Amino acid sequence: MAFHDVRFPTDLSFGAVGGPERRTEIVTLRNGFEERSTPWADSLRRFDAGLGMRSLDDMGRLVAFFEERRGPLHGFRWKDWSDFKSARPSAAPGHEDQVLGTGDGETARFALTKTYGAGETAYVRRIVKPVAGSVLVSVGGQPMREGVHWDLEGAEVVLRAPAEDGAVVAAGFEFDLPVRFDADRIAVSVATFEAGEVPEVPVVELRL
Known part of the structure; x- marks a missing residue:
């Protein structure tokens, strides 16, 4: 695998939904109190790129970008519009x-x-x-x-x-995130897309 120093189209990432994720391990004791800890020192960001698709041309650009990266194999840059x-x-x-x-x-x-x-x-x-x-x-x-x-x-x-x-x-x-696709396929029906149903295209931050 490699990191491709190219940015996912920013007009497509603009409509994406996502943000930071943390992992917290919570143990409830017999007395009702909790013990909380985390194995992660840093947060990890996840997004759904499918929500940025607005036309069949957008879908075509997404598929081309997905194929160029060989799906999840190669990483790429992502602009997090909420924090960049x-x-x-x-x-x-x-x-x-x-x-x-x-x-x-x-x-x-x-x-x-x-x-x-x-x-x-x-x-x-x-x-x-x-x-x-x-x-x-x-x-x-x-x-x-x-x-x-x-x-x-x-x-x-x-x-x-x-x-x-x-x-x-x-x-x-300004800065980008290093990410990769978090799925091996993109599943979309033209009929459902035109009716307003967009595909799920998960993207996850890479730790470099």
């Missing part, structure tokens, strides 16, 4: 949206992350598929220029000179 950027949904990404780390005079490599919440309960999500050309970086509050002060290597910001001790390294960006 470092800023709040109504704002454009900015240089200081997400704190990536603090300079120590030696470290020059910082992974892209997005933080949900604040304080001890905050969840820090690793971003693995940033959108090329969308990443903005600042060091100590000062915007840095890509190709001059920093470079993007995969999902890491690599400063050409280490950040000074105490300087906050921050970034803003």
Whole structure:
């Protein structure tokens, strides 16, 4: 299997339904109290791509994309319209949206992350598929220029000179999810599709 660095058509993913999933193991004790734990450190996102189909031409594009990926065999990029950027949904990404780390005079490599919440309960999500050309970086509050002060290597910001001790390294960006189809087939009837019944096309996030 491989990962194809292509994005599922965004006009088709726009109507998809889905979001984050977590796995929680709950044991009810004899006294009625519960013990809860999770084997997952990170959430996993699932979607139904079938709900974005609006015409037979859309269905044709879906089938072609499915065949190119050989069904679930190869992964691809997916735009989660409910959560695809470092800023709040109504704002454009900015240089200081997400704190990536603090300079120590030696470290020059910082992974892209997005933080949900604040304080001890905050969840820090690793971003693995940033959108090329969308990443903005600042060091100590000062915007840095890509190709001059920093470079993007995969999902890491690599400063050409280490950040000074105490300087906050921050970034803003858009990002995609690495996903794959979660079924070996697409089943659709033209008659039922034209009558408003859409196929189920499950898509699941990949851990990379």
